[in-house]
Amino acid sequence: MRVITLEEHITTPMHKDASFDAVRxxxxxxxxxHVGHDIxxxxxxxxxxxxxxxxxxxxxxxxxxxxTPGCQAFAGxxxxxxxxxxxxxxxxxxxxxxxxxxxxxxxxxxxxxxxxTEFETRLDQGFxxxxxxxxxxxxxxxxxxxWPLLDMAQSRDVPIYVHPGTPHPGxxxxxxxxxxxxxxxAWGFAMDASMHFLRMLFGGVFDEFPxxxxxxxxMGEGLPFGFERMEDHTPYVVSRRGLKKSPRDCFRxxxxxxxxxxxxxxxxxxxxxIMGEDNILxxxxxxxxxxxxxxxxxxxxxxRGALREKLAxxxxxxxxxxxxxxxxxxx
Numbered sequence: 001m002r003v004i005t006l007e008e009h010i011t012t013p014m015h016k017d018a019s020f021d022a023v024r025x026x027x028x029x030x031x032x033x034h035v036g037h038d039i040x041x042x043x044x045x046x047x048x049x050x051x052x053x054x055x056x057x058x059x060x061x062x063x064x065x066x067x068t069p070g071c072q073a074f075a076g077x078x079x080x081x082x083x084x085x086x087x088x089x090x091x092x093x094x095x096x097x098x099x100x101x102x103x104x105x106x107x108x109x110x111x112x113x114x115x116x117t118e119f120e121t122r123l124d125q126g127f128x129x130x131x132x133x134x135x136x137x138x139x140x141x142x143x144x145x146x147w148p149l150l151d152m153a154q155s156r157d158v159p160i161y162v163h164p165g166t167p168h169p170g171x172x173x174x175x176x177x178x179x180x181x182x183x184x185x186a187w188g189f190a191m192d193a194s195m196h197f198l199r200m201l202f203g204g205v206f207d208e209f210p211x212x213x214x215x216x217x218x219m220g221e222g223l224p225f226g227f228e229r230m231e232d233h234t235p236y237v238v239s240r241r242g243l244k245k246s247p248r249d250c251f252r253x254x255x256x257x258x259x260x261x262x263x264x265x266x267x268x269x270x271x272x273x274i275m276g277e278d279n280i281l282x283x284x285x286x287x288x289x290x291x292x293x294x295x296x297x298x299x300x301x302x303x304r305g306a307l308r309e310k311l312a313x314x315x316x317x318x319x320x321x322x323x324x325x326x327x328x329x330x331x
Contacts, residue, residue, distance in 0.1 A: 001309060002060045003295070004316040006161070007217045007260035008286040009067035010093075011043040014085050018078070019069055027184070035290050042287035043067055046093035050286075051100060057291040059284070060313065061099070063128060063320070064090045066106040069165050070133030079108035083118050091125055102320065104131040104161055112145060119152055128320040129158040129215075134165020140196050142203030150209050159213040159256065159319055162196050164189030164221070185261070185288070194221040197255065202237060206254045207244045213319060214255055217283060219262035224274040227251065252276060256319060259311075261285035263297035277307055281316045 020028070020040075032039045042049060046064065054062060066086040071079045083106045090103035105122035107115040107130050119130055130153065132141065139146065141162070153160050167176065167188045175191075176183040193216055206212060216223070223230075231247045238246060245253070257275055259268065260283035272280060284294035303311065316322070 001058075002313040003058055003282065004061045004063070004313045004320075004322075005059055005260075005283045005286070005294075006063045006215065006258055006281055006316060006320075007163070007283040008062040008064060009043060009288070010046055010064050010086070010090065011040075011067050012082075012085050012089050013044070015066060015082055016040070016044070018082065019073065023180075031288065035288070035293075037287060037290070039287045046089065046101070047096070051097065053286070053291045054100065057295045059291060059295065061102065062286070063102045063104060063316075064093060065104040065131040065161065065163070066090075066133075068133045068163060070131065070163070071106050071108045071110075072133045072136045072165055074108070075110040075137070079110050080114045080118075082106070083108045083115075087118065087122050087127070091122070091127075094126065102126075102128045102322070104129050106130075107132060107149065109136040109139075109146060109149070112148060116148055116152060119149060123152075123156050123158060127158075128322070129153065129160060131161040131163055133163045134192050134196065135168055138168060140199045142199040142205055147205075147208070150205060150212055154209045154212045157211075157321065159215050161215040161217070162193055163217060164193040167192045190218060190221045193218075194223050197221070197223065201247060201250050202234075202241060202243070204241065204243055206250045210245070210253070212254055215258060215281075215319075216255065217258045217260035217262075217285065219259055219264070219267050219271050220255075220257035220275065223251075223255075224257070224271040225267070227274050252279065255279065256281060256315075258283035259294070259298070261289045263289075263294060265297075265301060268301060277310055278315060280311055281319070282311050282313075 028039050071083045074082055086106040094101045094103055105119055105127045107119055109115050167183055172183060176188060182188060197214060197216060234247060256279045257271060258281045282298050284291050
């Protein structure tokens with residue numbers, strides 16, 4: 001059976017030098033010991049080591065993306081150069097292994113004109129969407145200055161993967177002050193990405209762009225588990241803001257989620273009940289997670305054959321616009 005994974009990260013020497021400080025290095029070392037491989041080394045590899053892990057675990061195709069903080073933590077020429085460098089690296093990997101890799105574009109969102117140019121260029125090269133890592137100097141995608149990127153994604157029929165970044169400085173200085181170790185994957189990432197999506201929803205993004213598709217990882221960043229309560233408490237918000245689409249509409253029509261880094265059968269069942277079988281896609285979160293652990297989790301789920309195929313690759317192929325000839329490899 002084909003298997004496509006969509007939240008599988010890379011870095012570049014330029015990005016690593018700019019973003020890997022002492023705190024991050026310490027975290028990477030601890031996480032590497034936990035997952036059983038050198039995360040920094042694997043982020044830099046877009047060839048033999050990555051492919052060997054995919055082959056060993058039955059992953060047919062990875063969608064590559066620049067790891068957090070992406071280009072969102074940078075501005076000016078640095079952000080533009082970083083995006084081009086990362087996208088060139090991913091384009092080369094796709095060209096070298098066209099049956100194994102696709103890529104989400106990295107975008108220098110601090111400069112909207114440069115981001116639009118980079119997005120269009122990479123879509124013309126065959127990139128299958130974009131990944132945006134959290135806020136850009138406090139601006140989220142509900143900011144209308146960034147809406148041209150959403151317009152391009154909708155018009156070109158490609159998704160935007162909203163990946164977490166370090167929470168907004170306001171959160172870091174309040175909720176996470178003295179508890180910075182919780183501010184990244186342990187909890188802060190989910191707060192950042194879930195609120196990012198909710199800002200878009202209640203900011204009218206999906207009224208303006210009704211065919212826009214947003215992907216969230218980590219089993220939806222907690223949103224499926226709080227959905228019923230949130231919807232029960234927000235009709236007045238929808239009315240006050242004059243929104244045409246309800247939260248339920250947006251969850252089913254504009255949001256897709258992946259299983260990346262959230263290998264819990266009970267959490268998966270909740271997400272499936274809320275999101276529906278057409279809106280969930282299997283992913284791992286390589287190299288922050290183990291391909292072996294991720295695929296073992298997926299293979300152990302009690303899924304009928306047709307549903308397993310949807311989650312393993314058919315939903316991804318549909319969302320990414322992949323021709324079946326693009327995904328013929330069976331690892």
